[in-house]
Amino acid sequence: MKRNFQEALENRRSYYRLWDKSPVSDNKIVEMLRTVIRHVPSAFNSQSTRMVLLLGDHHRRLWDIVKTELRKIVSPEAIKGTERKIDNGFRSGYGTVLFYEDRTTVARLQHENPLYSNRFPNWAQQTSGMHQLAVWTMLEDMGFGASLQHYNPIIDSAVRKEWNISGAWELIAQMPFGSPAEDMLNKTFIPENERVVTFGCL
Template sequence: MQKSFEEALKHRRTYYSISNQSPISDKEIERIVDFAVTNVPSAFNSQSTRVVLLLGENHKKLWEIVKDTLRKIVPSEAFKSTEAKIDNCFESGYGTILFFEDQRVVKDLQAQFPGYKDNFPGWSLQTSAMHQLAIWVMLEDAGLGASLQHYNPLIDEEVRHTWGLPHSWHLIAEMPFGAPVQGPGEKEFEPLSERVKVFK
C-alpha cells in the first residue's frame, strides 16, 4: 500500500465514471483479491467469503445479464435510464468483483455451535463487508475507481449458472472498477458528536 492505511481509507470513494483501462496489471489485481481473502478476519475463522474476479468479456457478460434481467421487470420507459447507467457506470469499467458467502460454511457452523446459531448469518455478512472494504481500499490505493452495487438476488441464479458456481454461494454484492474518468461527488459527514460516544 503506497499510502498509509488512514490515507487510503480516507481517499476511498464511490466512482461512477470509470473506463475500461487499468493502471495496474491483471496479476496485481489478482494479488489484491488474494491478499484480502487470505488476511481479512472472519468469525470463528470461518473463512466463508468467496470472491469471483471477472475481467474482459466475463466482466461485460455480467452486466449484460443484469440488463437482460432488469429488462424483463422494469417498464420500458424507465429501462432506458437504467440501461444507460449500467452501460456508462458499470459495464464501461475494466472488471467486476463479485462477493459471495458460502452458506454451506454458515450452516455447518450453526450445527457445530447451536448456541450461536442465530448469530452466524449476521457474522457472515460482517465478514463479507470487511472483504469488500479491504479490496475497495486497495483498489483505490492502486489508482482504480470502484463502486458497490447490489443487483442480487435478481441475478443470482444466472450468475451461478454462467460461471458454474456452487449453489451454496450466496451473492452479496458486485464491485465494478476501472480507471477513474471523473472525480467522485462531494461527501457530507454527520457530526461525530452524534455518532461517537466516549466515556472515561
C-alpha cells in the same frame, strides 16, 4: 500509490463513471484479492467469504446479464435510464468483483455451535462487509475507482449458470471498477461526535 491505512480510507469514494483501463497488471489485482481473502478476519475463523473476479468479456457479460434480467421486471420506459447508467458506468469499467458467502460453511458452524446458531448468518454478512471494504480501499490505492452494487437476487440464477458457480455460494454484492472517468466526489458527513460516544478519555 501507497498510502497508510488512514489515508486510503479517507480517499475511498464511489465512482459511477469508469473507463476500461488499468493502472496495474491483472496479476496485481489477483494478488490483492488473495491478500484480502487470506488476511481479513471472520467470526470463528469461518473464512466463509468467496470472491469471483471478472475481467474483459466476462466483466461485460455480467452487466449484459444485469440488463437482461432487469428488462424482465422493469418497464420499457424506466429501463432506459438504468441501461445508460450501466453502460456508461459499470459495464464501461475494467472489471468486477463478485462477493459471495459460502452457506455450507455457515450451516456447519451453526450445527457445531448451537448456542450462537442464529447469529452466524449476521456474522457472515459482517465478514463480507469487511472484505468489501478491504478490496474497495485497496483498489482505490492502486489507482482504480469503484462502487458497490446490489443487483442480487435478481441476477443470482443467471450468474450462477453463466460461470458454473456453486449453489452453496450466496451472492452478496458486485463491485465494478476501472480508471475513474470523473473527479473524486465530495462527501458530506454527519458530525463525528454524534456517531462516536466516548467514556474515560483524557
